[in-house]
Structures are given as structure tokens and as C-alpha cells.
Amino acid sequence: WSMSLVARSYALNALLVGSVVFALLQWRQTRHARWFLLSCLFIGLSMVHHGTTYLLLPAYGIYLLVVEWERYRRGDDRRPWLRRAGGVAALLLGYAPILFLVYRFVAGAPYYWGNPSTWRDFFDLLTGGPFHNQVLGYAGETQWDRVLFGVGELSGQYTPAGIALGVLGLGVLWRTRPQEATLVTLMLIGNFAFAMNYSLVGYLYFIPTYLLWGLFVAIGLGWIAGWVARLGANHTVPAWRQTAVISSIALILSVLGSLAWTRYAAIDQSGQTETRDEALALLRDAPQGASL
Numbered sequence: 001w002s003m004s005l006v007a008r009s010y011a012l013n014a015l016l017v018g019s020v021v022f023a024l025l026q027w028r029q030t031r032h033a034r035w036f037l038l039s040c041l042f043i044g045l046s047m048v049h050h051g052t053t054y055l056l057l058p059a060y061g062i063y064l065l066v067v068e069w070e071r072y073r074r075g076d077d078r079r080p081w082l083r084r085a086g087g088v089a090a091l092l093l094g095y096a097p098i099l100f101l102v103y104r105f106v107a108g109a110p111y112y113w114g115n116p117s118t119w120r121d122f123f124d125l126l127t128g129g130p131f132h133n134q135v136l137g138y139a140g141e142t143q144w145d146r147v148l149f150g151v152g153e154l155s156g157q158y159t160p161a162g163i164a165l166g167v168l169g170l171g172v173l174w175r176t177r178p179q180e181a182t183l184v185t186l187m188l189i190g191n192f193a194f195a196m197n198y199s200l201v202g203y204l205y206f207i208p209t210y211l212l213w214g215l216f217v218a219i220g221l222g223w224i225a226g227w228v229a230r231l232g233a234n235h236t237v238p239a240w241r242q243t244a245v246i247s248s249i250a251l252i253l254s255v256l257g258s259l260a261w262t263r264y265a266a267i268d269q270s271g272q273t274e275t276r277d278e279a280l281a282l283l284r285d286a287p288q289g290a291s292l
Helices: 009-030 033-049 051-055 057-074 080-095 098-107 119-126 129-134 143-176 178-197 202-233 239-267 274-285
Strands: none
Touching: 009 033, 009 051, 009 057, 009 178, 009 202, 033 051, 033 057, 033 080, 051 057, 051 178, 057 080, 057 178, 098 119, 119 129, 143 178, 143 202, 143 239, 178 202, 202 239
């Protein structure tokens, strides 16, 4: 929540990740080519926006290949290469903002980070050179320790009950929609494995994991609600059993609701304007014509 209140990369990264997933799911569901083009556009924007997107590309690529195979078997495309060429063009269009960095380097404008003076410096900056020593920055710890750290961060966001609901939702997704489960599971693994080993405020890089876990929690809750509804409509089940199960589910949901209500006050950031106030003060005091 706090990262959505400042002009930083994390909230926009989450928005772009969610946009890619939505467009990919719509592409398979509706079979309309515009969703394929939009997914390619969003992937390009994600790549130019944040380097961690590259860890999600295997998931995107496998899902797109699955959809291509399904379309080939159904004979959906009369001219598939025309659509694929459009996808490449959309990807490049999304990646085009990288040219702004080239312009700033050639024009000699200041950079937020690195201030490259040679083309070698420029490409080193482009590939995240200043941050390379932060990747896999916990050589002294075992991977199991880092996994536990990541699970702890996830539990801090969703509580153990939310983790249990997410596991249930992921299981339901694998049973009902294995193609989509493959997409989001590979995304989760890619982001989680990077974030748990990144030594520079690694907890911030779990944000895409939090986003995906919210999807799993929603699926888990939806499955429970559907199961209760089916149980209530099944007249062959004894009334006492229906009452006991529905009461138990109602109690669980009440506990979850109470936890959410209690936690809300602790995480509420809606009145936090300190960072914005500091930025406005900086702008107000900056000399005329200064570069910030």
C-alpha cells in the first residue's frame, strides 16, 4: 500500500504484471486477436519498465505457445503469421521507451542512477550493472533459509490463514484450469526465487508474488462458497450435516473477516502524505532551472 503512494516503480510494475496476465487470459478465453496484441504490448512495456519482468518471460512464453498450439489444432487462424508479426510489432512498440534513455545519454542529460559517460557505461546501466552484486546476495545462507524468509513475508501480508486459502486456490486452479495454473505458478516461482535472494530491500520485490497470491486466495474462497452452495442444494445430505458444515464455514469466514478488520487499521496508509509533502517542499525550494 505504501508503495502505491509514491512515484516509485513497484506499483506500476504490479499494474503491468496484472495487465499482462489479464490480457493473456482474455486471449485464450475470447480468441480475439486484439488481446494477443495487447498482451505483447504490455509485455514490452513491462520489460522496459523493470528488469525483474525478464524472470516472468518463460511463463508468458509457455502460455503463448500453449494457446498457439490450441489455435493450430482448431484451425482458428487463416493467416497466423500476420497476427504474429503484429505481435512482434506490438512488443517493440511497448519496448520503445528505451529510446528515451538513449536520447538522454546522447544529449548528456543527468540520470537518476549511474550517470554513464561511455557506451559501455550505458549498456552496463541498462543491464542493471550497479545492482548485480545484490542478486544472490545471501551466499552465507541456505536456500531453505531464504524460502522461509519469503514465506514469512507472505504470511506477514496474508496471515497463515491466507496462505492456507491460497494453497487451496492454487490446487483448485491446477485441477480445473491447468494451462492458467502453469502460467501463474511459473510467474510465482520466478518472482519468489529472485526476491528471496535479492539483498537490497528484497521484501519490496515480493509485490508480484503478493498480487498472484491474492488471486489464489480469491479462487480458494470462491471454491469454498461454491461447495457450501452445492451442499445446501443437495437434499440427499442429512440436514444436521448441512447445518454443521455451513455453520463451520460461517465461523471460519467470520474469523477471517475479523482478522481483516483488525489488520486494516495497522496497514491503512490512506492518510500518509509525508513522502509527497517532502517532494513538494523540494520542488518549492529548488532554484529556477535546476535539474532534479
